[in-house]
Amino acid sequence: MEKLAPLTFIKSNTFDELSKFLKTKNYSSYFILCDENTLAHCLPTLITKCKLLTDAEIIEIESGEENKQLEIVANIWQTLIDFNADKNSLLINLGGGVITDLGGFVASTFKRGIDFINIPTTLLAMADASVGGKNGIDFANIKNVVGTITQPKAIFIYDNFLSTLPQRQYSNGLAEVYKIALIANKKLWQNLSEKREAKIIETSVGLKQKIVAKDVHDKGLRKILNFGHTLGHAIESFLLNTENPLLHGEAVVIGMLLESHIAFQKKMITKEIFIEIETVLCTHFNIEIKEKLGFENLKPIISNDKKNSSNKIRMALITDIGACTFDVEVTEKQIINALNYFEGNATKRN
């Protein structure tokens, strides 16, 4: 199995785990990438507790998926140049999925690759985005169509940062935890209502690392992590430039619901299982959307999905709660059926 980044939970109040790591590495300079939220709520903690970072250069970008784009990447490259970053500099990504995706891409391409570490500050990033080495930016309205797979040197999780998170952002992250449970661990799914945060993050991240380690380059097993994402990504991309964009996790919840319906249509799961999934997701998440979806809007985005080749639509689909398979061919009709089911029920829910 290929080596992944070590994942450390910061439990000491003095961030000793992080300081110890930095001391062994002897970097020439530190750069911290953050957005206005982590600048205000997380950066002060980080640089107060970890003295080595007192003189780090701070690079601030605006928060939000709409900033995960080439122009911002170019600005960050320029800043690194302006502040004499060299091949031995370290980039510290302090933020949610946008920061870790963007920062990972910047670091993996600057001077042909400099070291970076992730300090995720959202549940989404802790449980999912910061782990596994996938990075990227959106381009031509397609999510993550440009990027690399490059592992961070380390990931540090400090779950106190979650207390700074608004509820909507928290739910956003919970979606990926539910996904991991659905594809890989029935017991986690059953225990999710308990909500013991640190434990849930640890289990969820552990499951993800186990899957990624078996298939770092995304040629096989790792594709099960895409459950809910083929349609979730398409919905997220489609709504990105409307007045009512969804957060990634919100789109993924709807994606999981739709793709579970497709698995049910294909008789890969029973009606009972589908109803259980639907009930749990609708209870724990807000799945209302204001725009009408419609297959014709999603189709061009789906056909550009990285997971699809040769004009065939393939998805990762669950075969039970806690079990998943990948590269399942899906017809347009099955997607349309799922969308009709979802939008029909939306009318009922309203």
Next chain:
Amino acid sequence: MEKLAPLTFIKSNTFDELSKFLKTKNYSSYFILCDENTLAHCLPTLITKCKLLTDAEIIEIESGEENKQLEIVANIWQTLIDFNADKNSLLINLGGGVITDLGGFVASTFKRGIDFINIPTTLLAMADASVGGKNGIDFANIKNVVGTITQPKAIFIYDNFLSTLPQRQYSNGLAEVYKIALIANKKLWQNLSEKREAKIIETSVGLKQKIVAKDVHDKGLRKILNFGHTLGHAIESFLLNTENPLLHGEAVVIGMLLESHIAFQKKMITKEIFIEIETVLCTHFNIEIKEKLGFENLKPIISNDKKNSSNKIRMALITDIGACTFDVEVTEKQIINALNYFEGNATKRN
């Protein structure tokens, strides 16, 4: 040793070597990146001889180092999207170093990495640029400051393409052959005047692959390939936006001369060896430049060189003809002395 791309010399008139490779791979679609020169002089040969490529999409960019930039990369990503490239598509880089550098970067970042192969058409690319997996673009006037190290799936060398090359481009490539000889093989240096092309390319590429294989990620030994390049790159970058830009190899020849002088100043080589190198380079290459160099112009570029960290200037320097060491600290004074020697002699040469 890490696995590098297999390097195949196309000797059959029917390009069987390439067709055989493509057949084993089952790509979903082919894209050929070329410039106006390879479009006119090499592409017809390629697609006539290799029938599998008849329907390949052709992506043409303008030739020249000044096009190795982000905007062009973005255009190519867009074209790949427009023509439905997927994760199983293949990008074929047909051209010189600019095409292989640019195409390698595009492929390594598109959908988090698609396969690419290099078909170098210049001596520079055959002997050097297409081999080793380094790719990149120039940014903020700094050469290759953005890029990755990603190996092509294969490299195909068809030395008949060299007959389409103007003399200046040919010399441009010869510079890297002289470099490989200087850093790694005294016998090659002595035989260079024989000019048996195919043999020289094969020896030169073989030496480079051997060095790269021992250090793919450029942490140690591979740095000796940078001999002549710290100052060569700086000169090339500085002249890029003047009326008299130099080709890469032309700048590297001057870089080798300057850095040999520094090695001589540091008593790493004798005066006799330095004079031999100077005589050979001045005999075989046109080393005149119209702009005045000057350390103050080169300094900001050198300090942004990927090879330098913590404001110290380090170079790969030869210790004999055919032997080289790396990470040698060099003072500003030594660079200035070398520049003065070079510019003083330039006056004599004119």
